[in-house]
Amino acid sequence: MTYPALFSPIKIRGLELKNRIIFPAMGTKMPNEERFVTQQLIDYHVARAEGGCGLNFTEVCSVYAPASPKKFLAISEDKYIPGLQQLTDAIHNAGGKAGIQLWLGGLAVASDPEQMIIIPSPVPVPGTEYTIPGAEIETLKAAANAFGEGARRAVQAGFDAIEFHAGHNYTPHSFLSPFFNRRTDEYGGDLQNRARFLIECISSIRQNIPDDMPLFMRIDAHDDYLEGGLSIEDVIAFCNMSKAAGVDALDVSRGNFSSAAIKYEVPPIDLPRGFNVDNADRIRRETGMITVAVGRINTPGQAEEILADGKADMVVIGRAQLADPEFCMKAQSGNSDDIVQCVACNQGCYDGFVSSEVPYITCLRNPALGRESEYKLMMTDHPKKVVVAGGGIAGLEAAMVLKRRGHQPIVCEATGALGGQFALAGEAPRKEEMKAAAISRGEQVIREGIEVRLDSPVTESLLEELKPDEVIVAIGAAPMQLNIPGSQLTKVTNSHDVLSGEAMVSGEVVIIGGGLVGLEVAEYLHGKASKITVVEMLDKVAKDLGELRSICVMESLRESGVHLLTNTKCLEINEYGVVIENKGEVSEYPCDSVVVAIGAKSRNYEGLQHFCNERQIPIHVVGDALRARRALNAVSEAHEVARMI
Incomplete structure (x- = not known):
C-alpha cells in the first residue's frame, strides 16, 4: 500500500520537508547532568532520520539559565552551541531536518531544586508553609529575551526550524490559562493580557531568526480537568494572535501535569487512536494555519487518512518511531506489515522516564532504544x-x-x-x-x-x-493457585481462563487480586456480570500499573461501578461466597463466581x-x-x- 499524502513534500517558509512526518520532542534522560548533548542522544535521533523521518525535534531545551534543570537540554548559554551543532550535523548527514523545542518549564523545573520556578501566580507547596511566588515583571522580560537569545543560538547551531512550547502546564501555558493565571497586572485578566507573555516570547524568537526559518508552536487544544480553564475558542483566538506575531505552524497537543489530564501527554493504549485529531482539524479551519495532528497516531494508514481528509497538514508520529526507527522507510517502501507496532503500553517511554531507577527511556518493542550504536546486530561467524x-x-x-x-x-x-x-x-x-x-x-x-x-x-x-x-x-x-479452603470448588476459576474465553462467569463475581490482571478482568466482565467486586490485600489496587494507565483503568472502574475492597484478605471460599477479613473483622461476602488473579508463577x-x-x-x-x-x-x-x- 502506498501513502501519497503522507510522503508528499511540504514547504514552510524556506524549509522544504520530504514528507509530513514529525518525530516530536519527547523526554529521554539522554542529555548529561550539565544539560549537554550526548553521543547517545545523537545516535537516537540519527536512527530516526536514517529511517526516513521528515523532521526531528529535540526534546525540551531550556532557554533561561536560572530555570534550566539538570538532565534536560539547554541553549541558555553559548557553551551549548557546539554540542547542538554536532546533533544537527548528524541529523543532516542522515538525510533529515532538525528542529529545536525552546522551553521554559514552570512547575516542571521543580525536579531540580536549585532552579527558579517561573509561574504567573502564587502556588502553596502542600505539606509546607512555603508558597512559590508569582513571577516578577522583570523576570518575565528577562525570560522573553532568553527565548530570543535561544533562537539566535539555534540558528548558529544549524537548526532548520524552531518550536515554541506553549502547552502542557509549562510557563507559557500557565500564563495563558485562566486556571493558573490569577494576576491583576497587565499579564493577567482577559485573554489579551494572559497572552501577553507568550506574544513577547514569540516576537523575541521571530526577531532573532531568519525570515525564511519556520516557527512552530506546541499548544494544548483546550484545558482538560481544569475547571474554568482554556476553551478551544480561547485557544483559536490566541493562535490567531500568534499568527500575527510570526508563528507559522501549530502542533496541537493536549494535557497538563497538574491533573489526570497528564494522560493526554503520553497517551496510553486506553485512549482512542487519534483522539485529538478533530481538535486539530477545527483549529486548522478557524486559523488557516499549517497544523500538526498529535495523539496516538501510530500507523501509516491512519496518518494517511488524516492528511487525505484535510484534517491536518502534518502528523506527529513519536512513540511508533521509538518502537521502530524504520517506520517511515518501511511505510514508504510498501512494507508497512513489517513495522514493529507501538502498543502504547508506556512501560519504557513514560514509566521509564519518571522512574529514578531507569537511566533513560526504553521501549518494550525495541530493546535497542537508547543503545542504537551498541545494539547494531553483528552477523555470527558460527551459525547455530x-x-x-x-x-x-x-x-x-x-x-x-x-x-x-x-x-x-x-x-x-x-x-x-x-x-x-x-x-x-x-x-x-x-x-x-x-x-x-x-x-x-x-x-x-x-x-x-x-x-x-x-x-x-x-x-x-x-x-x-x-x-x-x-x-x-x-x-x-502460569496463574498462581490460591491455597485456601474452597479454592477447588467449581465456582472458582483464574484470570487467564476468563480472558481467553475458556471459563464463563456471570452473576455476582468476586475477583481475588487487585493488580493489573485482576482489574482488567473486572473491566472485561463489565456487562457480563451483575456485580463485580475486587478483593485486594494491599492498601490500594493498581500498584503494578504505570501512572497513566492507572488513571485510565481507575476511571473506567469507577464508571463501571466495580466495588474495590482494599486491606482485605480472602480466608475461604464456600458455596455461598467468600469469607474475608478486613481490619481484623471477618465476614462473608456473597457471590456466584470467584476469579483468582493473584499473579503468575514460572x-x-x-x-x-x-x-x-x-x-x-x-x-x-x-x-x-x-x-x-x-x-x-x-x-x-x-x-x-x-x-x-
Whole structure:
C-alpha cells in the first residue's frame, strides 16, 4: 500500500520537508547532568532520520539559565552551541531536518531544586508553609529575551526550524490559562493580557531568526480537568494572535501535569487512536494555519487518512518511531506489515522516564532504544541451530534477532497460536492493539523464514530429534493457585481462563487480586456480570500499573461501578461466597463466581535444564520463565541473549 499524502513534500517558509512526518520532542534522560548533548542522544535521533523521518525535534531545551534543570537540554548559554551543532550535523548527514523545542518549564523545573520556578501566580507547596511566588515583571522580560537569545543560538547551531512550547502546564501555558493565571497586572485578566507573555516570547524568537526559518508552536487544544480553564475558542483566538506575531505552524497537543489530564501527554493504549485529531482539524479551519495532528497516531494508514481528509497538514508520529526507527522507510517502501507496532503500553517511554531507577527511556518493542550504536546486530561467524521454547513475545524477539544474525532458530510453541500472554492481555478492554501486535510479530517471524512449530511443547524427545546447539527457554508463567479452603470448588476459576474465553462467569463475581490482571478482568466482565467486586490485600489496587494507565483503568472502574475492597484478605471460599477479613473483622461476602488473579508463577523447565546440562548444551532462560515480570523485561532479556549467542 502506498501513502501519497503522507510522503508528499511540504514547504514552510524556506524549509522544504520530504514528507509530513514529525518525530516530536519527547523526554529521554539522554542529555548529561550539565544539560549537554550526548553521543547517545545523537545516535537516537540519527536512527530516526536514517529511517526516513521528515523532521526531528529535540526534546525540551531550556532557554533561561536560572530555570534550566539538570538532565534536560539547554541553549541558555553559548557553551551549548557546539554540542547542538554536532546533533544537527548528524541529523543532516542522515538525510533529515532538525528542529529545536525552546522551553521554559514552570512547575516542571521543580525536579531540580536549585532552579527558579517561573509561574504567573502564587502556588502553596502542600505539606509546607512555603508558597512559590508569582513571577516578577522583570523576570518575565528577562525570560522573553532568553527565548530570543535561544533562537539566535539555534540558528548558529544549524537548526532548520524552531518550536515554541506553549502547552502542557509549562510557563507559557500557565500564563495563558485562566486556571493558573490569577494576576491583576497587565499579564493577567482577559485573554489579551494572559497572552501577553507568550506574544513577547514569540516576537523575541521571530526577531532573532531568519525570515525564511519556520516557527512552530506546541499548544494544548483546550484545558482538560481544569475547571474554568482554556476553551478551544480561547485557544483559536490566541493562535490567531500568534499568527500575527510570526508563528507559522501549530502542533496541537493536549494535557497538563497538574491533573489526570497528564494522560493526554503520553497517551496510553486506553485512549482512542487519534483522539485529538478533530481538535486539530477545527483549529486548522478557524486559523488557516499549517497544523500538526498529535495523539496516538501510530500507523501509516491512519496518518494517511488524516492528511487525505484535510484534517491536518502534518502528523506527529513519536512513540511508533521509538518502537521502530524504520517506520517511515518501511511505510514508504510498501512494507508497512513489517513495522514493529507501538502498543502504547508506556512501560519504557513514560514509566521509564519518571522512574529514578531507569537511566533513560526504553521501549518494550525495541530493546535497542537508547543503545542504537551498541545494539547494531553483528552477523555470527558460527551459525547455530537454536531451539526457542515458547512463541510468546519474548521467544519471537529472540528468534528474530537470531535469524538476522545468521543463526537457525526453531520456535516451538506448546499451543496452537503465537503471541503468548501478550496476545492474551489483548483480550482486556481497550487493548486490542496489543493482541494485533502479537499476531503481527508472529507473522513477521514467519515471513522472515523462521521455522515455527505450533502445538509442539519442547520435551526431551523433541530436543533429541532436533539436536540443537543451544536452547532458549521462554515458556512464560502460569496463574498462581490460591491455597485456601474452597479454592477447588467449581465456582472458582483464574484470570487467564476468563480472558481467553475458556471459563464463563456471570452473576455476582468476586475477583481475588487487585493488580493489573485482576482489574482488567473486572473491566472485561463489565456487562457480563451483575456485580463485580475486587478483593485486594494491599492498601490500594493498581500498584503494578504505570501512572497513566492507572488513571485510565481507575476511571473506567469507577464508571463501571466495580466495588474495590482494599486491606482485605480472602480466608475461604464456600458455596455461598467468600469469607474475608478486613481490619481484623471477618465476614462473608456473597457471590456466584470467584476469579483468582493473584499473579503468575514460572512454568517448570527442570527437565529441559537437566537434559541440556547432561549433554553440555547451553541453555538460556528469559522472561517470565525466569520470573514473572513486565513484558518490557522479557523482551529485553530475549534480545540480549540472542545478541550474545
